[in-house]
Ligand SMILES: Nc1ncnc2c1ncn2[C@@H]1O[C@H](COP(=O)(O)OP(=O)(O)O)[C@@H](O)[C@H]1O
């Protein structure tokens with residue numbers, strides 16, 4: 001069976017795994033963004049806090065994903081919970097770092113003016129600082145998404161959902177019929193989906209960033 | 217509508233160092249421009265920011281219109297105090313209209329009223345609303361950004377305006393224009409304005425009264441510009457007034473105070489060079505002032521080369537000082553061109569007029 005015959009033969013299954021894969025990554029990115037932006041807001045005013053938050057989230061990233069999943073399984077069991085936990089943890093670094101960089105990069109004259117004309121702290125944060133940091137935060141989410149697309153494949157090891165299932169099955173059955181096709185189908189699927197998501201991020205960026213901030 | 221501002225024995229300390237502002241007392245009369253002028257680091261900004269509580273005083277009392285500011289909610293207080301700063305601090309993600317409408321929005325005005333007010337404010341600071349309303353700050357020049365900054369500060373019609381070196385970051389010619397505009401606005405609005413600068417000429421030009429500050433915001437002299445120039449309180453102030461005090465007195469005289477002369481010949485941008493030459497020869501003059509269709513000065517033209525336009529680089533208004541006029545004369549040679557509110561030609565100031573004023577001021581001093 002050729003590769004294309006294999007793909008069309010298993011099309012509906014590959015499609016549902018793709019959907020699960022993307023949906024897991026997107027949901028985990030959103031969760032990581034909520035946690036990461038909150039952490040960023042909490043620490044960006046303090047250079048020490050910023051350094052600690054960045055160091056901690058980088059440390060997470062140095063743990064091999066295989067090992068992290070392995071360590072989470074005894075605690076959270078198999079399936080979705082360890083997958084979600086691992087993906088959210090890995091997604092934190094780029095989002096926390098970009099949130100801190102984005103917020104700290106807001107021109108002091110702008111926030112001073114905002115306070116000076118009578119905006120309260122929450123107003124300055126939500127109407128000024130986060131709006132100005134948004135392109136950086138979005139770029140962090142974009143990097144996180146790309147990273148998580150690959151890492152999510154490993155989740156199959158913890159019986160997680162997604163295209164990793166195909167890759168793992170293909171690799172464990174190496175040598176038998178269609179094993180290579182199966183592994184390649186999973187891998188190519190992930191690459192294609194990652195490119196599509198990246199394109200979507202470009203569009204989101206275009207529609208949610210003020211024209212006043214673009215082209216600078 | 218304006219309010220008197222009073223600071224009584226106000227001190228600000230940062231940590232255990234000597235106070236940044238030490239026991240500062242001043243009364244800023246309602247409806248006047250008071251300029252805090254002094255060297256960098258002397259505490260001008262700190263003093264000013266205590267008025268709207270961006271900095272909380274360590275001790276002392278500050279009242280606006282008799283009301284103790286420490287008893288008010290700081291955010292509410294600031295919405296009633298206009299605030300304009302050096303880099304304008306415009307919100308880059310908002311349009312000009314949104315920037316100007318922020319404070320009325322915070323005060324809960326309805327949309328229609330805010331939109332009307334934005335138009336009115338842009339007009340007031342000399343920006344055509346149709347052209348500028350939907351632009352973003354990055355699409356404006358430095359001078360235009362400052363105008364928007366002033367419009368934003370004035371949008372909710374606050375009785376008090378705080379300005380911290382608002383024209384510090386623009387080129388000298390634009391700065392002169394912005395100063396003139398502020399004088400014009402103030403003649404209309406009569407706000408109580410606290411203006412901070414390290415530029416003594418700017419202080420003399422704008423201030424109804426000047427507070428010359430030394431270290432820790434110590435008041436070295438608080439008086440009218442005329443009095444500070446004529447009788448500096450001590451050597452430090454005299455040093456600050458600097459050399460050429462009689463020349464600086466030119467900043468006390470306005471273009472509107474002197475007799476304007478008129479160009480011998482004015483021509484239009486649509487006139488033929490040959491016609492221009494004929495008019496000049498008939499009048500026996502060598503230069504003609506060229507005006508555009510809206511009577512705005514464009515260039516000087518010489519009788520021998522009527523095709524060549526020499527652009528006018530620096531113009532003055534009736535509110536400009538004679539010092540500005542002198543600068544324009546030195547920049548362009550010959551005469552300073554005076555324009556009205558819409559940029560239309562009104563007359564000329566020549567070097568003899570300026571010299572006569574210098575002589576007169578020296579005799580009176
Ligand atoms: N947040 C701060 N912490 C410590 N010292 C400060 C702070 N802000 C200002 N200062 C000090 O207070 C003094 C006055 O500063 P400032 O009011 O900004 O002066 P100016 O506006 O006249 O240049 C300076 O010596 C400055 O170093």
Ligand SMILES: [Mg+2]
Nearest residue numbers: 257260261262
């Ligand atoms: Mg200052």
